Amino acid sequence: MKPVAVIVGFAKIISLLTGGTVASATMKMIASATGVSKATVSRAFHAPHLVDPKTRLKIMQVAEQYNYVYNAAAGDLSRKKSSLIGVLVPGPNKSFFGTSLIAMQDKAQEEGFSLVIGNTKYDCRIEKKIVEQFQEHRVAGLILTGFLKSNEVYFYNLVRKDIPCVFTWETMADQGLNYVGFDNYDAAFRITDYLVGLKHRRIGLLVGPYSKISRAASRLEGYRAALKKNGIDFDPQLVKEREPSHIEGKEAVKEFLKIKNRPTAIFAASDTLAIGAITGLKEKGLKVPEDISIAGFDDIEFAAFCDPPLTTIRVPSYEMGKLTMKVLIEMIRGASSQIRQYDLSTDLIIRNSCAELQR
Amino acid sequence: MKPVAVIVGFAKIISLLTGGTVASATMKMIASATGVSKATVSRAFHAPHLVDPKTRLKIMQVAEQYNYVYNAAAGDLSRKKSSLIGVLVPGPNKSFFGTSLIAMQDKAQEEGFSLVIGNTKYDCRIEKKIVEQFQEHRVAGLILTGFLKSNEVYFYNLVRKDIPCVFTWETMADQGLNYVGFDNYDAAFRITDYLVGLKHRRIGLLVGPYSKISRAASRLEGYRAALKKNGIDFDPQLVKEREPSHIEGKEAVKEFLKIKNRPTAIFAASDTLAIGAITGLKEKGLKVPEDISIAGFDDIEFAAFCDPPLTTIRVPSYEMGKLTMKVLIEMIRGASSQIRQYDLSTDLIIRNSCAELQR
DNA sequence: AAACATAATGTTATCGGTTTCATCTATAGA
DNA sequence: TCTATAGATGAAACCGATAACATTATGTTT
Structure with a gap:
């Protein structure tokens, strides 16, 4: 009676093909299989204009055949860059999770970044631990929804270390801090x-x-x-x-x-x-x-x-999330280290939960 | 009129201390500064019992002083492991984002994993792209809230590649698939x-x-x-x-x-x-x-x-999220590649939006 | 005191890429 | 025909860690 049909196609494919583990291919393997050097393979992916179209085609075919998947950790390491962005979320704030985060995710994805999220639960020790995790992953930038006051001293380090940071959901009095918030x-x-x-x-x-x-x-x-x-x-x-x-x-x-x-x-x-x-x-x-x-x-x-x-x-949760991410990515990419501060506007929405006082 | 007091402490600290960029320290630097080898420094962090307490103390002090931050990408690379877990979220599902994701995050954090999230927007090309991003980051495991049917063939690859995967928010008919879901x-x-x-x-x-x-x-x-x-x-x-x-x-x-x-x-x-x-x-x-x-x-x-x-x-969104993450982490760590399938139960909650038909 | 186990540390290859610099063609200009 | 220059590729060092193996110092056993 269960709706088996829905899934059967997938099931079949898996059971047919499941087999030994496939060790993931490396550029080195692709290189020797194609008869070129590692360097050329690397170029074929990230600087195609530097490689002969024919060579490139061959490399791509071999890569496809070997089921090659680029290793971001290795790449990030040697390039000294990162495609990860850390987002520090306050408590289980539904409004934030539900809208701003989605907006950030959307934007980040468009631009080829992945989001790593951390939830502080309003605990400054957890907050600190998460930021450390982020730093260990060498995130390219950080989005902070404010910070816990008890961690002030700690946070100055971030700014000082030149990790691009933008605060959101609040405005910062300090002139040197980037934010996309509202008043x-x-x-x-x-x-x-x-x-x-x-x-x-x-x-x-x-x-x-x-x-x-x-x-x-x-x-x-x-x-x-x-x-x-x-x-x-x-x-x-x-x-x-x-x-x-x-x-x-x-x-x-x-x-x-x-x-x-x-x-x-x-x-x-x-x-x-x-x-x-x-x-x-x-x-x-x-x-x-x-x-x-x-x-x-x-x-x-x-x-x-x-x-x-x-x-x-x-x-304006969604707009705020999108803009925050946009600003951060521009900071990550752009050389301009100009301070960016945006105040979005809020509206008073009058519905029916407030009435004039009768007496 | 603005509440400057709140932030002024932070502002002061930053403006006082902002200065030149601090190039991040490496184990090599710590090593030479302490007068030991890289290997010993590495051990001091991850296998303290293998190193003389005095040496260790000195290393830690130097590390502190140099403001050393571990480089996860490098570590993951050489250890051939990863501390990242990918979560594939369907559309902007509030219920999912609001509760399950928080639960996953909580659990992952406890266990020292970071979460990378991706949002498919019900688009199978985006879904594929995200999974590729995940693979490039060599995530240790994957949580999938189902998958888009059009990507069936694609998904078999994941399972085949021995990336621990657990599905959630639905049950899978296939006996070879791990899931924590409900009917x-x-x-x-x-x-x-x-x-x-x-x-x-x-x-x-x-x-x-x-x-x-x-x-x-x-x-x-x-x-x-x-x-x-x-x-x-x-x-x-x-x-x-x-x-x-x-x-x-x-x-x-x-x-x-x-x-x-x-x-x-x-x-x-x-x-x-x-x-x-x-x-x-x-x-x-x-x-x-x-x-x-x-x-x-x-x-x-x-x-x-x-x-x-x-x-x-x-x-049971929260429990489901927590259990899903728990199962995944056990899979990542444990040698046992036993298939795990959990069906959580749902309840019919009767409130006032349905009435008996009058005629 | 010889033999050996154990603890502490060092050496070095390696992980999977990127990048600088050198090399080698091939085509253009003189 | 000879040199200048751009185009395509390779060799090798390097990114920041880990880990297998080697080495040295210390302590124990007989």
Whole structure:
């Protein structure tokens, strides 16, 4: 009853042909089989114009026949270059993984680079270990989604070592750092200000690990600045620092409810956190936005499909990923070591999770 | 007004210390600086028990001082091994990227492997190109989320070449193939059967590119089998083959509505497609599940948060990713070339997007 | 004290390419 | 016809490590 037909073709081929191991061919082998030198074979691949078309053709045929596969490690070694690009990803950030990373991958592939990824899990020891792994692989360049503050000293080494680095998902104050990001501070400011515009004055903030990650810290600052501008006192009680996951959001929101004079609106600085918060609220029998307003950050694909649809900040994840990779590759190739800094713009997306405060 | 404080520490360090390029040190340099041979340095790192503790200490100090970083390409070359694992990802599958890939990454890291990822975009030429890139990098092993049917002949080469390969996200009929998957056929069968249990007899199927991807083909087969079991004739009109994206789902569902004697339920063989379909339906003023039932597949994180919450099949993405990587690494290390096949189980998750047919 | 095992280190070939420099044709210009 | 020059190829060093084998120093056994 199972759909065997689908796979049978493949199965047959394998069972027919499986046999002894085929030791992989080398240029040396191709060379002697063709009757030329290693050097000529090498040229035939990477500098065809330097070799007689006839010779080249013969080499290619022999290579084909021997099932030759180029050895990138050997090539990279002797050429002192690398076709690997390291991408350092923060925690299991869905928004990042889902969109920016794909964009980077797409672009890298087009340009003949392979991506090596590493996930820090917000742990600075892991972060360090991964960067070391990257360096051991002599990556041609590095993409960093910010860095953990505790590793500052460490990171200066990267820049100093002339590994092309570009930061993404945040802007860097330093003039000497390349980045393709957006203004986290400004975005947080705007959405908080929007909430105040809806008459809210007790506004909770549910934010990522700002003591570790400057991106999160900027959002906190933006939030504070918006309060200040509107003459609202900052209340530390109203700030909760959580890792951006659905479950953390759900639990944190319940703590907000316990505060006397509880917030009438919560700005969750990631959609995942926001959606978790909404669930938590529903469990407690509260309605969004009637009883409490929730705003998110990221505009992940599903922000528009949850109930209620989420008011949030749209971050240009795909464009950012693509541009970041583009810039990095240009740095890797180009001689120009000019500093490149791009600030992409974000949008405030108003849906239905925030309402004017009724009283 | 900007939060400069956050980054200023880093900035200062960099501006203070940025200077000339540091040529990266080699074992040879460490050796001569320490007054020992290259071999001893190599041993100091990888076989410390073979070297006098005092010598080792001195080597380590010198290495530290010279800021030495091991060169993996060179090491891999001479050792004829590799610490890279290739992961071939199908299209921009959020569910995969979001969860399985993270799991793989976590596990790989623990074991000292780096991940190289490639995205096929459902294009068999790209798929081939990526696999070639992987081979050029001499990846120690390969994780394949199925393969495009058009590349069958090509893939036999991989298996034949003794690159450890494990397939994931689907089961393979062939006895000689390693996989960690789940039964797509069975899962599709169950959810379709569930729909029939709700009295539906006109059930649409919105499925991934089954002519390219056997995983999708299995879901189609499961759907057909369930219909057959219940004595319902298969109607080709009710099957739409689409790439799994939100937008495709939204548009495809509108075509379903144009069919005379239109379906009363739609099984969308991916949650993304299902959520897109729900949006499309809402746009047309139809209610889910009152007017039409929608079932999904994957149980992505947000399936529980859309409106209405989605009835779907839960796929153990994280466990699958972790186990796949575990199996692969065991294959890479272990001498045992025993075939490993794991079928993980899926669950039918009933939420509110499907209702009994009223008439 | 001779014989031998063991520990610590050095020598050298090798992995699979790239690249510089030298060599050898073949064609063009004088 | 002789030299200049470009075109095609080869020889060999090198990239940065590893590992088999050789060597030397140290300690143990009888």
